[in-house]
Amino acid sequence: MGLEERIQEEMYVDAESLLEDEFDRAESLFNIYDDNTVVIADEFGDADAKTEILVRLTAQQYVAEANEDIDPTMGYDSFYDRFEKDKSTIRGYFGDLVDDGLVEKAEEQGHHQLVVERLGGVLDRVESTTDDE
Known part of the structure; x- marks a missing residue:
């Protein structure tokens, strides 16, 4: 086995x-129902908007992994009605999460997805919101 093959086999990690x-x-953060509806766990129900965005993007990534016809991205419009905030504020939250390296912009305008390689950090951040209370 050459070095290239060894690197690809032993060092590369895929999203799955x-x-x-x-x-x-x-799994402790949310439940996914048969119709792909996501319900956030009660302990995260009162989380701040950025935390909820991270939880929902995480759930969307799992839904997309389980269903190849579902896109792992979510648009701003998925969140506008969830939060009592201005649309620009919600877009700002996404900008902050992009700056933090946890979320990335998707090809479709106004859509974002989780940076799967940062999933451990995302979960640490989400779990820390319940530790603070």
Whole structure:
């Protein structure tokens, strides 16, 4: 086996394995129903808007992994009605999460997705919101 093959086999990690590694932690954040509706766990129900965005983007990533016809991205409009905030404030939250390296812009205008490689950090951040209370 050449070095290139060894690197690809032993060092590269794919999104599926990262999602599997963090499955138990992610599962504690939300439930996914048959119609792909996501319900956030009660302990995160009163979380701040950025935390809820992270939880919902995490859930969307798992939904997309389980259903190849579902896009892992979510648009701003998915959040406008959830929060009693100006649309520009919600867009600002996404900008902050992009700056933090936890979320990335998708090809479709106004859509974002989780940076799967940062899932551990996302879960740490979300879980820390309940530690503060």
